[in-house]
Amino acid sequence: MxxxxxxxxxxxxxxxxxxxxxxxxxxxxxxxxxxxxxxxxxxxxxxxxxxxxxxxxxxxxxxxxxxxxxxxxxxxxxxxxxxxxxxxxxxxxxxxxxxxxxxxxxxxxxxxxxxxxxxxxxxxxxxxxxxxxxxxxxxxxxxxxxxxxxxxxxxxxxxxxxxxxxxxxxxxxxxxxxxxxxxxxxxxxxxxxxxxxxxxxxxxxxxxxSSFDRPNIRYQIVEKANGRKQLLDFIQSEHAGDAGIVYCLSRKKVEETAEFLEQQGIQALPYHAGMDYAQRTRNQGRFLREDGIVMVATIAFGMGIDKPDVRFVAHLDLPKSIEGYYQETGRAGRDGGPANAWMAYGLQDVVQQRRMIDESEAGEVFKRVLGVKLDAMLGLCETLHCRRVRLLDYFGQGSERCGNCDTCMSPPVSFDATVVVQKLLSTIYRVDQRFGAMHVMDVLRGIDSDKIKQWRHDQLSTFGIGSDRSEAEWRAILRQSIALGLITVDHEAYSALKLTDAARPVLRGEQPVQLRQYQKPVKQKRSGSKPKGYVETDLSTLEQAIFEKLRWWRVETARKHNVPAYVIFHDATMREIAKAQPASLGDLRGVSGVGEKKLETYGAEIVELIAEFT
The missing domain is CATH 3.40.50.300 (P-loop containing nucleotide triphosphate hydrolases)
Incomplete structure (x- = not known):
């Protein structure tokens, strides 16, 4: 510090x-x-x-x-x-x-x-x-x-x-x-x-x-296959009944995702700047005041959100920068309890963000800054090492492997991808840098489509040289090659793939390339392990019963006072009360989060409520 x-x-x-x-x-x-x-x-x-x-x-x-x-x-x-x-x-x-x-x-x-x-x-x-x-x-x-x-x-x-x-x-x-x-x-x-x-x-x-580290947050970035389905698996397996925030890039996607989650029995609400102000405010109020609601939102939502018990933040689209990502994921686990920052990320995200920069009205200097910030974000997604180390390094702070992110818990395998990437670059070059990702991958995999025959690309020397890999594998290789700056996407020419100057030394064999080995997305299982850095607050059966009763009391009290529940007491304070089981106002006075005014306002009710159990 x-x-x-x-x-x-x-x-x-x-x-x-x-x-x-x-x-x-x-x-x-x-x-x-x-x-x-x-x-x-x-x-x-x-x-x-x-x-x-x-x-x-x-x-x-x-x-x-x-x-x-x-x-x-x-x-x-x-x-x-x-x-x-x-x-x-x-x-x-x-x-x-x-x-x-x-x-x-x-x-x-x-x-x-x-x-x-x-x-x-x-x-x-x-x-x-x-x-x-x-x-x-x-x-x-x-x-x-x-x-x-x-x-x-x-x-x-x-x-x-x-x-x-x-x-x-x-x-x-x-x-x-x-x-x-x-x-x-x-x-x-x-x-x-x-x-x-x-x-x-x-x-x-x-x-x-202060240190930027949030040890109670577990960072996890998965390869996007079917983002919405993966999100559902993640919520159902790890966060059933929890409050969370899901970020999407577009208003349309916000509404569709919220509706999808609702249909699957998850309480979800949309939030974006295009909504009617009254509806937006009502949704925000419900998220703050009720338990277990998932807010699906654009980045218009969240700055200053003080809700302490948000258990996860999920991204269905790639954020523009590490600052944005850090700010958004930081809304999880404000109470110090275990929380997840989960993101599904794929080739389309890289292409879309690059396009947004290219097409923005900003001046060249500003675009360059945006490009550098995006590169850092891509570096975080593609890293073979600890995500937390990478994140803190961006803010100028050193750290050790955390043991509590996906790359620490199941380290990705890297491989020498020089030859594979050369095949990809050669194919892009041989189709005159005029075609998009799908066409290039079809040539590599030797797919006999009408379009390929029409352009006589089945006659190319690179036709079929990548038939040993699936489309998903080639997609991962292409995405990482774009992230490394070897390939760009020309949005003015129907998203054609083009080689950059950085591709030359790779094609000539002067520069090796290491990539992450593609891994098939797996359906999430219920994770039993608690994130590291989290103090276990397991309550005994009696303490748990007191805690539940206190939560019920807090809901009623918050309704009477017309404030969010956490304004009355945080969960952490109620756990402390459940453990302390105060028999008098004096006993309650020492509990963290109970000041004189709250003692005066709620003390007698709490002591009375606990007397029923003890």
């Missing part, structure tokens, strides 16, 4: 900060760099914080806002989730509100009065709202404790969530030079970090970079 060469940051936690953590939020101690960050910001320092999803980023600004004089202003791009964030703070007794376009003039005016009079601890504001003259005047006439800029990667033009209004947030430094600012994100490579610091004028701020 590092935060140099920026200003030195004092270690250790302030007793007042620890007191707030324990009494308000109910956690016994700070994790990782939280204590340092809180102390630094509470003492007026600026900071850029990179912490993986589920690492506890929000406490890094919430506690300093409570320690400092005035109201903490949180800039968040997620209007749909502000309500949940405010509800969660209200549950622990923090005075919080939001200002956004969903409110009437009267509602907004009332919140503004509370900001001016210092009657709030935290206020959440969307960036567009913050930049209005009315909002800036409000802030100038109020006492501000700090500015927290959440999802700070939205400032990066190279990133996957770019928001133009984020760039204008440098106004905060210019107009409020005395107020500390903390920018937070879960994903940013070195280039994005520099861009955040530059655009938000945080060059002098301390930097805190």
């Amino acid at each position: 590092s935060h140099s060469p920026h200003p030195d940051v004092s270690a250790g936690s302030d007793p007042q900060a620890l007191h707030i953590l324990q009494t308000v939020f109910g956690y016994p101690s700070f994790r990782g760099q939280q204590a340092e960050i809180v102390s630094h910001v509470a003492n007026g320092g600026d900071a850029l914080v990179l912490m993986p999803t589920g690492g506890g980023k929000s406490l890094c600004y919430q506690i300093p806002a409570l320690l400092r004089d005035g109201v903490g202003v949180v800039v968040s791009p997620l209007i749909a989730l502000m309500q949940d964030q405010v509800d969660a703070l209200a549950e622990v007794g923090v005075r919080a509100a939001f200002l956004n376009s969903t409110q009437t003039y009267e509602e907004a005016s009332q919140i503004e009065r509370r900001v001016r009079s210092g009657d709030l601890d935290l206020v959440y504001v969307a960036p567009e709202r913050l930049l209005t003259p009315r909002c800036l005047d409000l802030l100038e006439s109020s006492k501000i404790a700090l500015f927290a800029i959440d999802e700070a990667h939205c400032v990066s033009q190279w990133g996957h969530d770019f928001r133009p209004e984020y760039i204008k947030l440098s106004i905060l430094h210019e107009r409020f030079p005395q107020v500390p600012r903390i920018a937070l994100t879960a994903t940013a490579d070195q280039q994005t970090r520099e861009e955040i610091a530059l655009r938000l004028q945080l060059e002098q701020g301390a930097r805190f970079v």
Whole structure:
């Protein structure tokens, strides 16, 4: 973990900060760099914080806002989730509100009065709202404790969530030079970090970079045969009844996949930007508030989703970059419990993503950056080594083999594919680089089709030289050759395969090629092994019964309070309660996740509920 060469940051936690953590939020101690960050910001320092999803980023600004004089202003791009964030703070007794376009003039005016009079601890504001003259005047006439800029990667033009209004947030430094600012994100490579610091004028701020590793997530990438069927097998064998997210590239595919899962008896809901706003919000609300729902979505869904018990994230299409992949898979297992990041990936994905870059309106420099990011993503899919090592290496962090990804658990076999690839390249060359993948594979496999006869390609010296391999094997070889940059797909010429300059040394035999051996997709069996790095929380029969009763109680309570269940208590907290079996409020006080306000609100009910069992 590092935060140099920026200003030195004092270690250790302030007793007042620890007191707030324990009494308000109910956690016994700070994790990782939280204590340092809180102390630094509470003492007026600026900071850029990179912490993986589920690492506890929000406490890094919430506690300093409570320690400092005035109201903490949180800039968040997620209007749909502000309500949940405010509800969660209200549950622990923090005075919080939001200002956004969903409110009437009267509602907004009332919140503004509370900001001016210092009657709030935290206020959440969307960036567009913050930049209005009315909002800036409000802030100038109020006492501000700090500015927290959440999802700070939205400032990066190279990133996957770019928001133009984020760039204008440098106004905060210019107009409020005395107020500390903390920018937070879960994903940013070195280039994005520099861009955040530059655009938000945080060059002098301390930097805190936590490890990007999420040891409880198991990464698995399978060869796509019938993606939808493979997804179903995966959910049924490993995640029956679990909450999960399935990402697809197109809106149409989102709707078809959700419908398919529904027909197979899995509770699935669609979510994409083309849907009616009310329907989209309703689906998101159900996903957050109900157990065991699978959300099928485009990447429009998910930033800031705080649901702790998402047990899997699946991709039916290849993400554009490792940042996007990391950000999306990071929504699984926020509670530290075991989770899966599963993806089905095939030749079509590579071709489609390359085409999207070629056909985009962007300038050449931007296209080049997108190409480099895609290459890194392909490298992760095709790697013969530990996926986690590859993933962390992308973010500039070294690591050991994890033993908890598919390539560690059943290592792929590599083979010297030089001759095979030469056969493929020669065939593409001999058909004048004018034909697509299917035609080239038919020539290689010696398939006598009308089209082949029409072009007299059955007369070529390469006709049938690859008849010893199946179409699926050739598809895998072609996909890996495209990923290695030996072949490109010309989208203007009906997806014709063309050779690149990198193909020459391979054809001449000057450069060997190693590929992954093709393996037939296997139907998933129910996996008994728990992901590594996960603390086993097996409960005794009695503890399990208490836990189930608590879950039922939580559903009812959440309904009464009109908040998501996890806002009342996380599963982890309820497991602790089931184990502790508190007989009094005093016994309940020490349980992680039970602060003073929750003790006061729910303590008596919980103690009474447990008395029925003991």
